[in-house]
Structures are given as structure tokens and as C-alpha cells.
Amino acid sequence: MRIRLIFNSSPFQHKSLSMYNRKCPDSLRSRWLNVLFFIGSLSVLLTIYLSFRNVEKEIRIPSLKSIITHDKLTVILNDLDLNETNVNTHRGYATLNEINEQVYKPFGYEVVGATLPVPTLRMLNEPSCFSVFADWLKMSRKPQPAEPPKKIPEHFSDEFLLNGFAGFSEMYFNDHSTTGDSPRNWDRISEFMNYTKTQLGALANNKESESMYHAMNGYRLNKKRGVVIGSVQPWVEVMALKHGAKKVLTIDYNPLTIPNEFKNRLSSILLVDFANEWQNFAEKFDFAATFSSIEHSGLGRYGDPLDPIGDLREMLKIRCLLKNGGLLFLGVPFGTDAIQYNAHRIYGSIRLAMLFYGFDWLATYSDDSEGPIDLTTTRLHSKGLNQQTHYTVVLKKI
CATH class of the missing domain: 3.40.50.150 (Vaccinia Virus protein VP39)
Incomplete structure (x- = not known):
């Protein structure tokens, strides 16, 4: 972070600065500069951290639009706990993990998003239009x-x-x-x-x-x-x-x-x-x-x-x-x-x-x-x- 000090050319400003220089020893002035540098560095680090948090949020919220690359898909699959989401069936509630293992995978699909009321899927091997x-x-x-x-x-x-x-x-x-x-x-x-x-x-x-x-x-x-x-x-x-x-x-x-x-x-x-x-x-x-x-x-x-x-x-x-x-x-x-x-x-x-x-x-x-x-x-x-x-x-x- 760059800190610019801009001084006005008025006599009052010159006088004030001169008085400050006479009353402040070099060690005190150095200490204040270190504090300002620390605050500036902390602001930069905080900005970078929040940016990474936003990226993480985008990856963790699955949607049809966000599932683009293999890397993102892998992260989404690894983060999902399909036992935390229940699905309403004719015989009562079942976990999304049960549905994934007993229905979707046998039919050639896999859950990539525990979205409600309809899970988000991908096909394990999508057929070409010619094959369809x-x-x-x-x-x-x-x-x-x-x-x-x-x-x-x-x-x-x-x-x-x-x-x-x-x-x-x-x-x-x-x-x-x-x-x-x-x-x-x-x-x-x-x-x-x-x-x-x-x-x-x-x-x-x-x-x-x-x-x-x-x-x-x-x-x-x-x-x-x-x-x-x-x-x-x-x-x-x-x-x-x-x-x-x-x-x-x-x-x-x-x-x-x-x-x-x-x-x-x-x-x-x-x-x-x-x-x-x-x-x-x-x-x-x-x-x-x-x-x-x-x-x-x-x-x-x-x-x-x-x-x-x-x-x-x-x-x-x-x-x-x-x-x-x-x-x-x-x-x-x-x-x-x-x-x-x-x-x-x-x-x-x-x-x-x-x-x-x-x-x-x-x-x-x-x-x-x-x-x-x-x-x-x-x-x-x-x-x-x-x-x-x-x-x-x-x-x-x-």
C-alpha cells in the first residue's frame, strides 16, 4: 500500500509542520510510520482473504452454471454430504446418498448438487446425439x-x-x-x-x-x-x-x-x-x-x-x-x-x-x-x- 502525504503551501501548514518536527523525536516519528505501514499491510491481506473466501463460496454453491471444469466438479463432489439431504419418496424419506447409489448411478447419473426440490446431476457418460x-x-x-x-x-x-x-x-x-x-x-x-x-x-x-x-x-x-x-x-x-x-x-x-x-x-x-x-x-x-x-x-x-x-x-x-x-x-x-x-x-x-x-x-x-x-x-x-x-x-x- 502506498501512502501519499500532500501538503498545502500555506504558511500555516509550514509552521505547523515545523513545530511538529521540533517537538517529536526521531524515534517517535519512526514508530508512527511503522504503525501506518502495519495498518496498510493488514488492509491488503484482509482484501486478499475476502477475495479467496468469495471464490470458495462460488465453488461450494453448486449450480448447473458453476459446474464447468473437472477441477470444480471434483471439489463439489468432495464437499457434498448426501446424507444431510432427504428426498420425499412414496415409501417415506430417503437420504440423497441412498438415491444416488440406488437410482442415479445405476441409471448413469451422479449427484453434483444437493439442490432442492430437485437435485443437480451430471451424466457419467453422456451419449452423442448420433447415439441418442x-x-x-x-x-x-x-x-x-x-x-x-x-x-x-x-x-x-x-x-x-x-x-x-x-x-x-x-x-x-x-x-x-x-x-x-x-x-x-x-x-x-x-x-x-x-x-x-x-x-x-x-x-x-x-x-x-x-x-x-x-x-x-x-x-x-x-x-x-x-x-x-x-x-x-x-x-x-x-x-x-x-x-x-x-x-x-x-x-x-x-x-x-x-x-x-x-x-x-x-x-x-x-x-x-x-x-x-x-x-x-x-x-x-x-x-x-x-x-x-x-x-x-x-x-x-x-x-x-x-x-x-x-x-x-x-x-x-x-x-x-x-x-x-x-x-x-x-x-x-x-x-x-x-x-x-x-x-x-x-x-x-x-x-x-x-x-x-x-x-x-x-x-x-x-x-x-x-x-x-x-x-x-x-x-x-x-x-x-x-x-x-x-x-x-x-x-x-x-
Whole structure:
């Protein structure tokens, strides 16, 4: 530290200094200079110490953004005590260490942040986009029964039920693509553009779908290009257009007929064709949107192959399509982890962590509030076992 003494040239100042010099012996003056030097040095050391403390704090607070380098990751993993955090499951509370060892690691993940209500994970060996789509195509070509299985095959039980940490109840549907629900009302898009959010939400037979409208209103899509997964009726597409989207591609199991007046803004592609041509779409989209779709993937309800990680595959596929920083508007049933077979999954703290891998969780929206809500652990598990609420979360690819 440098100390500058600046003296005014006035006679008073000169006189005072002269008097001080006559009255102060050299030893006293030297002692005062030593004190000033000590204080200055202490200030410098304190500043350096506080800077290191701030760096330490940044390393010790895990988040998706802070986990960048291997060195930081190692520090975070070493500092975590997963036995200090409990996770709410259908059979009571379990430590995050139990979940990490019995669920996440067997599924290829690992906890790097004891964040609430959803832990932060990394993948032990993240697959390439080529592998993600190749594996999906391989699964899709497996022969399927004429009717969806009414029970989870025993050899799949542990994988579907997260090694016993996901609840189970029966709720069976046969919505095979050849007999079940099929696309409709795509010729009414012009009419739907004049619908209110309540009318659009009603097309999905679920008021909770209004949460998608609120999310898109909170994160506007002005001049953005996006993709929608799993539409039966074009209500998500219309919401996107109403919130400024420039172009929207819909991926579906069935061919869709787009009205001529919207062909410059809307298009569609079959799921199989899309998987074969994925490289033409990789990292091309500013946003993706899906509501009440991901939770069905791999349960066989729609004639799709049984796949315990079908929903996780879908999330990896979506991530491959988004640009860095691209947004995902994701609507799924929230609650305590469970499967109502073969209807849908319910997402609690455990599976949401795997679903959110590779994304930063920005906000959560409900149907009863235009602004974002605080999805606490209490709110997530508030409805009890095998009960659920659809929310729409906004995620950002990282």
C-alpha cells in the first residue's frame, strides 16, 4: 500500500509542520510510520482473504452454471454430504446418498448438487446425439404386440419403478396409433388464433394446460423458430404463434394437414422421418414445447415400445435440437415419483433431476397464476401419493 502525504503551501501548514518536527523525536516519528505501514499491510491481506473466501463460496454453491471444469466438479463432489439431504419418496424419506447409489448411478447419473426440490446431476457418460437417435430408431423397430401390455413385465419392473423408489398404481389405456386418439382440428387453426387462453386450454381437456400460455407469455417467442412434440390438436402451436413465434415445426406419429394460409409459419414431419434426418435439424431451434407427452414415452400406451427411459431419451433428443441457450417449455405431471401404468409417469424430486439434466431451470408456471410460482418441496408433494398437477417449467439448454 502506498501512502501519499500532500501538503498545502500555506504558511500555516509550514509552521505547523515545523513545530511538529521540533517537538517529536526521531524515534517517535519512526514508530508512527511503522504503525501506518502495519495498518496498510493488514488492509491488503484482509482484501486478499475476502477475495479467496468469495471464490470458495462460488465453488461450494453448486449450480448447473458453476459446474464447468473437472477441477470444480471434483471439489463439489468432495464437499457434498448426501446424507444431510432427504428426498420425499412414496415409501417415506430417503437420504440423497441412498438415491444416488440406488437410482442415479445405476441409471448413469451422479449427484453434483444437493439442490432442492430437485437435485443437480451430471451424466457419467453422456451419449452423442448420433447415439441418442440411433438408439431410439433401434428401439422403434422392435416388434410390438397388437395391444399394449396390461402389466409391467417383471424384468423391467426395477427400471420402471426406480429400483423401488417410485410408486405404482394401475390405470390402463389402449391408445395404439391405429385405434386410439388421432390428430384433429388442424383445419381450424385460423379460428383458434382468435381463442382466449382458456379456450385454447380446453382443447387439451385440461385447464392446467393454461400454464403453457403463461410460460410463453413470461418468455416471449418473438421471431423465434421452434419445434413442438406430441400434438393431437394444434393448441400449443397456436399459443406459440400468438406469442410471436416466427416458425413452428410439429413432430408427430401421424401426418398432419396444415392449412395453406399457415404453411409459411407451420410445418410437420413424421417422428420416424425426423429421427432418420435429425442431423438436418440439430441445434437449429430457438425453443421447443411439449405438454402432456413426455410422461407417456416408453409405456406402450400408444403402441410405442416399452422403454423404462423413454422419457429421458426424448429429453436428450430435444436437447440435441436446441441451440445453446435455447428454451424448452415442458409440461408434465408433478407430484411424488410414481407410475400409473400404462397411463403416465408422475414426476417428483428423483426423476425430475434426470429429466432436467443438461438444462438450467428458469421458472415454473401454473394455470392459476400469470406469473411464475415457487415450486417448493412442500408444494411438489402436496397432493399425496399417486396424485399430480400439471405445471409448465421453462428450461434453458446449457
